[in-house]
Amino acid sequence: MSTILFHEIVYGPIHSRRMGSSLGVNLLPYNGKFCSFDCIYCECGFNKDFRTQEKLPDRENVRAAMEDKLQSLHREGVNLDVITFAGNGEPTMHPHFAGIIDDTITLRNLYFPQTRISVLTDGFHVSKPAVFEALKKVDNPILKLDSAFDETVRLINRPVSRQYSVARQVELYKRFNGAFILQTMFLRGEFEGRKIDNTTREEVSAWLGLVREMKPREVMIYTIDRETPAKQLEKAPLEVLREIASLVEAMGIKTVVAG
Template identity: 45%
Template sequence: MATFLNDSPVFGPVRSRRLGLSLGVNMMPAAGKICSFDCLYCENGFNADRRCGEAHNDAATVLSALESRLREMSAAGELPDVITFAGNGEPTGAPEFPEAIAGAVRLRDTLAPSAKIAVLSNGTFADRPAVHDALMLVDDNILKLDTVDPNYIALLDRPTTPYDVEHQIETFASFGGHVIIQTMFLTGEHKGIDFDNTGDEYVAPWLAALDRIRPQEATIYTVARETPAPCLRKASPDVLDDIARRVEALSIPCQVSY
């Protein structure tokens, strides 16, 4: 199981399939994982294997480290394309996430004005007013919706807090288009259960949800690294391309990462 934890409070930069040269911001400690999902495909491993007794990073710690790294990158002549809030779990669950976003916007405007700010989130706290307002400040508000089937979500994403798909769709729609919906498509099995979500029984209702949300973009991707559940497999490029065409038929741009 070749999963990993990220450095904290800043990691990278790394070359992202979707975002370009990405400087990561980690609201979680380097010692473990704090997440409201426990996805079978998470590159950081299962929650139970990454338990951590440390608290989230506060905004001052994150912003001090971010400023230092941006100044180092500027001196080296290579600023990031994007500053990405991600890390070892769910960034929006950090108590000072809104303050960290506001400070990151100020630092970006001063030190790396061409960089975007992105948040990779499972969306479980996006209905909190302060989190919602913070996500409206970022350039790429990337929220997860792997399917709209509650049973499948319980098996694949394994939320650790109450999760209602209909409420999530309504919350995502409340951003008025300032949202990118991110979806993992995969095949394979785990403990004898088929996890292929590329068939029409999953894709058609997901497309209907996209039509309600009306995101600025959808980004669909598949397994790229080893997963903690070892029998999950990539969706094929042909399948992903077909799904992307169906998204674009709704007049929603779609980015594919194979």
């Protein structure tokens, strides 16, 4: 069982294979997982295994933890590429997410004005006006879409809401007018007796069609890097990732590959 949970509001910096020196921010419970998805590859484990009654950190505590850490790193002369909101689930589920982003921008401008702010999100809550406006303010709104097919998304990402659909997400993402980064996990394997492979010609072709429609400024293509709660999963081969990336780059879209 994968049990990588973050026990602080602000942690790191750590080295991210996609973003460099990254200061992590966890707006979710320290001892559990809180997410609108239940991905079979999530390093934090399955939702059912990490339920908690612990409250979310409030906005004031997040600001205080952030300022304390940024002050310390500034005194030490640490190089910081990015402040990344991720943590133990979906950061945009925090009821004060928009205000916390405003606080983070203010503190970033004070201590590390060259540092980017990134949010890793499954994108479901982009439908909320406050979340959408907050994501528009950050440097890197990184929005997930692992397949063009609802059936595949329900197998790999297992969204909690029955209202989830790929078509809905595409329309929400198009509201950014290309000012976002699309993130896609490619993998193979088996889960609960069902074959998983979103690298097939059918999957990739349909996904490319949506990329062409959404026109993100960048696409992050990656595969499994850490322990997964579903044990019969496999990395997508690096050569496959690079081939998919070349098809995206042919559209004139910057692509980053993490194998």
